[in-house]
Amino acid sequence: AQSVTQLGSHVSVSEGALVLLRCNYSSSVPPYLFWYVQYPNQGLQLLLKYTTGATLVKGINGFEAEFKKSETSFHLTKPSAHMSDAAEYFCAVSDQGYNFNKFYFGSGTKLNVKP
Amino acid sequence: EPEVTQTPSHQVTQMGQEVILRCVPISNHLYFYWYRQILGQKVEFLVSFYNNEISEKSEIFDDQFSVERPDGSNFTLKIRSTKLEDSAMYFCASSIRGGNQPQHFGDGTRLSIL
Numbered sequence: 001a002q003s004v005t006q007l008g009s010h011v012s013v014s015e016g017a018l019v020l021l022r023c024n025y026s027s028s029v030p031p032y033l034f035w036y037v038q039y040p041n042q043g044l045q046l047l048l049k050y051t052t053g054a055t056l057v058k059g060i061n062g063f064e065a066e067f068k069k070s071e072t073s074f075h076l077t078k079p080s081a082h083m084s085d086a087a088e089y090f091c092a093v094s095d096q097g098y099n100f101n102k103f104y105f106g107s108g109t110k111l112n113v114k115p
Numbered sequence: 116e117p118e119v120t121q122t123p124s125h126q127v128t129q130m131g132q133e134v135i136l137r138c139v140p141i142s143n144h145l146y147f148y149w150y151r152q153i154l155g156q157k158v159e160f161l162v163s164f165y166n167n168e169i170s171e172k173s174e175i176f177d178d179q180f181s182v183e184r185p186d187g188s189n190f191t192l193k194i195r196s197t198k199l200e201d202s203a204m205y206f207c208a209s210s211i212r213g214g215n216q217p218q219h220f221g222d223g224t225r226l227s228i229l
Contacts, residue, residue, distance in 0.1 A: 041222070
């Protein structure tokens with residue numbers, strides 16, 4: 001089974017600073033990779049995904065993530081944090097080659113943005 | 116934009132009682148899922164459903180759990196005899212197909228077992 005690790009359960013940045021949220025997966029075969037964001041009392045909203053092709057993917061709200069096979073990583077970045085980015089972020093992966101792609105989630109990283 | 120909707124948003128139930136959590140997936144989606152998140156823990160897969168049958172289930176999804184798509188729009192999760200450890204946030208998700216497609220999640224139902 002897949003294992004997804006998100007380093008740092010809480011990350012705090014100043015408004016305007018770089019956001020870097022880390023995600024590593026365990027499988028030797030690259031999975032499909034997703035980042036979701038959860039605002040308080042809301043569901044999980046898709047930020048971006050990587051399945052094939054260009055390893056740098058852009059998502060909504062100025063976020064992007066880079067798939068690095070050699071590092072089994074899919075870190076999420078945003079050049080300049082905004083107060084509205086404060087939320088919890090989840091990395092999710094699913095195995096390639098399956099139709100019924102259950103997701104494996106990381107434990108989440110809560111992003112705090114300081115004024 | 117189409118959404119996955121879940122009702123109720125919060126359900127409080129006595130231990131041993133049956134509970135049904137309801138979901139309306141996005142209308143043209145064909146794959147349906149339930150996940151749960153116990154407070155402070157990871158979001159965990161429970162079950163996937165396609166073509167009116169379970170395609171995969173986790174070890175959490177024991178005989179106390181069942182899913183159903185009773186009509187063309189609803190997708191339900193039933194817990195037959197609830198236990199204290201069933202207290203969690205339950206998320207429904209749907210995707211247009213499997214493979215590399217993202218899943219779209221509802222806002223969740225918080226289930227509290229007393």
